[in-house]
Amino acid sequence: PNASRAGVVAALDEALGAGTGDRWGDFLVRAREAWDRTRRPLLEEPLWPNWRVLAEREPYPAVPHKRLLRTRRAGTLAEVGAWELRDPRLVALLESHAVAYGLDPRDIPASAAVLPYMEHAFGVWYVRGGIRELARAVYERCVARKVEFLVGAEVAGVVEKDGRAAGVELADGSVTEADHVVAGVDPVRLHGLTGHRLDGDGAVPADRTARRSGRISVLLALRGPREAGAVHRTVVHAPDRTAELDFLSGRAAEPARPTVTVLRPDDPALRPDDEHESVVVTAAARTDVEGEAEGAGERLADLLVEAAEKAVPGLRERLLWREVRTPGHQEAESGAARGGIPAPALAAGDGRFLHPANTTALAGLYRVGGWSHPGGGLPHAGMSGALVAGLIVEGPEFRGSQ
Ligand SMILES: Cc1cc2nc3c(=O)[nH]c(=O)nc-3n(C[C@H](O)[C@H](O)[C@H](O)COP(=O)(O)OP(=O)(O)OC[C@H]3O[C@@H](n4cnc5c(N)ncnc54)[C@H](O)[C@@H]3O)c2cc1C
Known part of the structure; x- marks a missing residue:
């Protein structure tokens, strides 16, 4: 039934009692609004230089909630559950999408409503043969496109020349030169591989992402x-x-x-x-x-x-x-x-759930993967690759889906 909103509403009504389906369905409509507001900046476009706008604005249109003569709006995902879904089983359904990433719904912004929305809208996919078959298919496609792989080759450092990234040095001491270096390791580790300050003042810092x-x-x-x-x-x-x-x-x-x-x-x-x-x-x-x-x-x-x-x-x-x-x-x-796993980038929360930009202060060096913008999970990590491809091919002015 997850293929349609009506199917989900009917299934919930049957399993959890009349009215629960509509409550969830109405929540999904609001979650969709948050998704529509953040899909581009938090999935399809390189990180905005003025990312503070994303950090400060809550895109989820919370329902006003009257409490002790005061009207409040949910600020965290837990408050969305408690005040808008008002049923422990619906709360469990909602919060399980955050908990899957190790996020505590009591600490994350209401904007995390996009997590269940994404699952509802795009479904959950299984790759026949297991997830390694996806890696194999990508590998074979790359080989067909004349990509060369060096497996078991640990990068020990990024080589710089004339203020640009110019290749990588491997643990065995050999150097491979390159016009562009695209690093798929987490930004803290990448910093160690360059010994270079990779972000200017006011950038989303690498060490902000909790890796608990x-x-x-x-x-x-x-x-x-x-x-x-x-x-x-x-x-x-x-x-x-x-x-x-x-x-x-x-x-x-x-x-x-x-x-x-x-x-x-x-x-x-x-x-x-x-x-x-x-x-x-x-x-x-x-x-x-x-x-x-x-x-x-x-x-x-x-x-x-x-x-x-x-x-x-x-x-x-x-x-x-x-x-x-x-x-x-x-x-x-x-x-x-x-052994941490990264979550998708989320709006609001004072920017604590954003990831560092794909470009770095070292020309020619780019960041991809789950610890970089737009965050983790295979679809988001894949998008980081698409964004860096755009930045390399079209240049620094590339603005993704705009
Ligand atoms: C148990 C588990 C289940 C998951 N389930 C899902 C799921 O169902 N759906 C989903 O979307 N996501 C899932 N994820 C998350 C998903 O795997 C990650 O978001 C994604 O793999 C991140 O991609 P990445 O390229 O950033 O990092 P990785 O996939 O970790 O790739 C980084 C690569 O860089 C290599 N490397 C590191 N340092 C160096 C170096 N110095 N030199 C050379 N190579 C180096 C590593 O060996 C590794 O191969 C799961 C993760 C785990 C652990």
Whole structure:
């Protein structure tokens, strides 16, 4: 039913009671307004030099809320939930879109309403064979276009010549010259690779983005077939919202059962035969989850599996083995700083949720990827590449979709 607003309204009315569907539907109309106001500057255009406008203006048209003779408007996503949706189950639905990025809805601006709107408008996509098939398809397309790849080659520094980026130096000491250097690493790391101040005064700084949250995934090997009609993706909400948010935001030390996504695609490429099934269970996790205490990653994994039992009947009896992937693994394998995952850029919030511009103070050096404008998630990270291509081909005046 997610393909249509009417379908969503009817499904919610049936599941949560009459009236809840309309309340959610009306919220989506307002979220769409926020999306329409920010889609260009926060997805389709290079970061505005006067980004303060985006940082200061809340694009979400909150409904006036009367309280103790005062009229207030929701300033945070949590207030949108509490004052406009007024049902803990709708609140869980709303906030799960922020929690997926490790964002605490109590701390983020109402503009984060665009997160559920994007999912509603564009859907959730699965790549057959798993996400690596997307990487493979992009790789093959690039090779066909005569792109050369150097794998296993760590960049140790950006080479400068005449005040411009002129290539990269690899860890083995070899140098590759280039007209333009497009760096897909996080801006803090990039700063270390240049030893150069990459942003002038008044730019969105690199160190503003909180990198507290990554993802924990538990990969489950199950005996027995996937039952006919099993749901591809189920979100099992946290039983205790405050405990989840307090742990995620670092206010509490004790892990609580998080909001968990259970993925069971009907894809033969993901199982050895029809007598087995593989299931991926994931949740947002603090990047210091392993550092907290011995075995904390495994304990959190236990909580994920406990939640997944709600979506997979007989899960425990069917379990052959499991593999736990924490943010620590992510950091070790991809170099992603602390295994954190970046969120899409959000308006308002005093600019705390914006990412550094794609251009840098060093001519010829550009930033792409989830930690740069317009932020994280594959669609946004992909857009950063499209924007840098525009800036290189059309020059610094390139204004994206304008
Ligand atoms: C478990 C998990 C699940 C996710 N699920 C989703 C999802 O369902 N949908 C979605 O849209 N997003 C998802 N994401 C987020 C998504 O993966 C990121 O937003 C995206 O990968 C960011 O792209 P990037 O290019 O910035 O960084 P990365 O994909 O991390 O790429 C950076 C690359 O640079 C390389 N590198 C780093 N330093 C150097 C160096 N010095 N020299 C050479 N190479 C270097 C790294 O090895 C890495 O390959 C998920 C992330 C995780 C961890």
